[in-house]
Each structure stands twice: as structure tokens, then as C-alpha cells.
Amino acid sequence: MDKEYDLNYIIEMKKEHPCHLSKQWKIIRMGADIRIKCLGCGASVLMPRVKFEKKLKKVISKGEE
Template identity: 75%
Template structure:
């Protein structure tokens, strides 16, 4: 799966805030930080764990389209 900074991704499990499955990637490196689109909470995952829990990329950022 290919993903980039500021992409919106769908995770396998819902966040308990507003039952939102959609997250925005806000930091990439060895770890990936994602921000809930429902409540704004952020979570840091090791890259391997993020790739297991990520279902698909819903929306690509403008920079990844170029």
C-alpha cells in the first residue's frame, strides 16, 4: 500500500469518539502519527503496526497527486 503525508486513510477499527474510521497522516518516519478526523486526537504507531491496521487510502493529498 502506498500512502503519503496528509493522505486520509481508513483504519480497520473505529475510534470511539464519533465512530470515525478516517484518519489523516500528519507525521511519517520510522513511526507514523495519525489524527482522527472526528475528534482531532492523534495516535503514534510504529510503521509495521500502522500497515497492519490500515485498510485503505481514502483520499490522496495534493502533493502526492503531482
């Protein structure tokens, strides 16, 4: 299953963030590593692209350009 995502996209991860407010994240940096920001509490997480793709559930919406 090929999931298309890019900078500023809103995505949903398989597991909920420990803040228990949201499974939704915004992609704020892309490269070999991807940084995502929790839309519930504002915390950001940096992870390798391979790990990110395993944890990604679905793309919710495209972000603003």
C-alpha cells in the first residue's frame, strides 16, 4: 500500500500520542528523517522515514502551501 504524503499534510498514526488528545499529526520536516507535530499537545517527534512509514495509518488532508 503506497501512501502519499508531503510537508504540512495532516496524517493519522496507528497509535495515540501519550497526551491522549490526538492520533493526528502534522508533517513539519521531511528528509531522511521526518518530524511530525502532535495536533493535541504540540509536541514534536523526529523519526527515520522507514519507521514513520510503518506507523502511518492514513493521510487525512493536504496542508496549506
